[in-house]
């Protein structure tokens with residue numbers, strides 16, 4: 001275009017068109033998230049919370065599902081480093097084995113946020129903050145509910161336990177918190193304890209084995225999540241026993257499936273573990289990019305839902 005025309009064209013253009021675009025349209029923050037998998041209702045709700053919150057926050061989310069395999073999560077974190085994302089966040093499937101890849105992220109000057117589950121590394125400089133529940137307290141809440149429930153019963157009270165994924169923070173800490181409370185009274189005995197890997201299918205399979213081995217000796221099931229408890233309920237019914245009556249069932253998460261089981265009288269209590277971590281994660285990611293300081297630990301506030309309140313609480317449930 002001739003010089004005159006260019007000048008005329010610029011004069012007519014709206015002011016914004018004359019400044020470099022970057023001064024108006026801030027480049028979106030790029031967040032790489034390495035999710036555990038899709039093993040439970042809790043995880044599905046957690047993924048939904050992260051994706052919808054990223055969209056709402058205008059954050060460009062790169063998301064991966066590791067099918068509960070640590071090597072897949074490590075691969076995803078390495079790909080985010082290679083893509084030079086602004087922030088990396090992940091829910092460590094197990095507590096150990098993260099130092100090498102997190103040192104790579106640190107050397108690449110990419111801040112890391114832990115959500116949902118913790119790591120057991122001594123080097124706290126490998127991550128900015130950990131946003132998630134206090135799993136030990138969740139285990140204590142389960143134990144306290146049982147102690148209260150059985151206070152008039154001389155015992156013995158035989159408990160079978162479906163543990164979460166071996167080596168994961170929730171499995172380790174929910175066991176620890178529960179045992180801390182019940183060890184005060186010798187009438188409580190954990191007679192069988194095995195992992196159901198947080199899934200319904202495995203929870204059912206292991207409960208079938210418990211029933212075959214111990215049958216009517218079982219008084220209580222403590223499941224580290226609702227999905228395993230729901231699988232176990234099927235096994236208990238197929239064995240001709242009444243879940244929630246012949247066997248008292250305590251679980252954790254507070255997902256919709258647990259409320260349905262409680263309203264049907266088949267589950268006695270679910271300790272809440274909120275998966276709705278998306279909003280907190282996005283606000284922390286923005287704070288980190290803005291250079292603000294962020295607390296090392298952000299604990300999600302949670303409750304406990306016995307079957308007696310399930311019907312009233314159910315309409316309020318968001319996951």
Ligand code: GZL
Nearest residue numbers: 039040042043116170198225
């Ligand atoms: C807890 C989360 C656990 C849930 C399970 O924060 O890591 O993993 O309790 C899920 O349902 O599979």
